[in-house]
Amino acid sequence: MTQRSAPLGIRPSPDDLLVLLAVARLGRFAAAATALGVNSTTASRRIAALEKAVGGRLLVRGPRGWELTEMGRGVLGVAEEIEKSMQLLATPLRARSDGLGGLVRIAASDGFVARFAVPALARLQEAHPRLAIELISATQRVRQNRSGVDLEIVVGQPDVHRAIARHLTDYRLGLYAADTYLNRHGTPGALADLAQHRLIFYVESSLQVDELDRAAKQLPEPVASMRSTSVFAHVEAAVAGAGVAILPAYLADARPELRRLLREDFDYQVSYWTVAREESLRSNAVRAVLAALRTEVAERAAELRGQPD
Incomplete structure (x- = not known):
């Protein structure tokens, strides 16, 4: 036509x-x-x-x-x-040697945003003062319409249409609990023992991420649970002695109050992927953000894998 x-x-x-x-x-x-x-x-x-x-x-x-x-x-x-x-x-003559500017909107899980995106992007903004960043924290599956964001970081390989998805990094989920909880309820010796313990994880009805759902289904149905839509609530609940939590190693290993449990039985690998429209990837600012995130996760690969026992 x-x-x-x-x-x-x-x-x-x-x-x-x-x-x-x-x-x-x-x-x-x-x-x-x-x-x-x-x-x-x-x-x-x-x-x-x-x-x-x-x-x-x-x-x-x-x-x-x-x-x-x-x-x-x-x-x-x-x-x-x-x-x-x-x-x-709009740029003063003295700053025109730095061609990077504009607004980049990013959607990612709250754990990734706090632990990796914020430090990486703070350094990027220091180098490029005209660059503006908006971070939308949400643990969800890929947005098929990509409404309102330039870049997404999602858990698990996404099925996308008219967008480009690339693997960013892998990370590990483990089981963690505080000694205050274990002293009261005992330390599980096998995954089957978790049926007698309280589990801390996402609210089941709001969990839209298949990879995380599959991780939880490897465990027996718990006697009771404490659930939240925020991974930071999971961490604090575990520290407070509320139960056994499924947590990213890069968050839990940083808390000395938490002990990793049953590593040989439960060491679940999950992946982060980046998703963006082709039009977004033509933006110098979006490409710079992606490069900064890739550098950050590469330099901190040990945290993502989890500390050895």
Whole structure:
């Protein structure tokens, strides 16, 4: 199907091109509008005006969000050049040697955010003062529409559509308890003994991560449990003597109050994966964030594996 030629006398607006760029990266008009500080109606109107100016459809609605047409992918390159020029104009001359700036939104589990993302990105921002970061902490499966985020770090290999998923790192889950709990209830000698202990883990109805669900299913049904949607609540519950917790080694090994249990029977490997739209990965800022995260987890691989007994 041939595209219509652009109507004579109508020039694309730079503002409209920046809206296209935001929608392409985030997949939703509402998310793009929020990022640009306008409302969804304005964003939709700007895309309509841009399509009229270039003479063809630039976006089509898919089952997982708005996606670029072939013409849209061609126009996107122009939008990216305008974004770079606008960033350059907003930068003092003395700082223009540093071309890295803009906002990057990242969704990841709260444990990964606190332990790895925050220190890595703090150093990155120190080197690039114009770079802004927003971190959304959530332990969930991959967002198929990728609404409102440039980059996701998810647990387990994801099944994605029109996005690029890459393995980031592996980490270990183990069983941990405090001596205060073990002194009162005894130390389990085998996995079967856990049926007589309280288990600390995620709220079952809200757990959407298959890898974590499979880890829990390796254990017998406990006599009772304490559940939370936050891994940090799991750690503190274990420290407080509330039961036996399934915890990432990189969090639990840092707490001297906790003792690892039954390592030979339960040493579960899980993986973190990065997911981003191709349009997002064309951003220098997103690529820099990815590089910083990869460096961080590579340098701290021993923490992710867990300390030897």
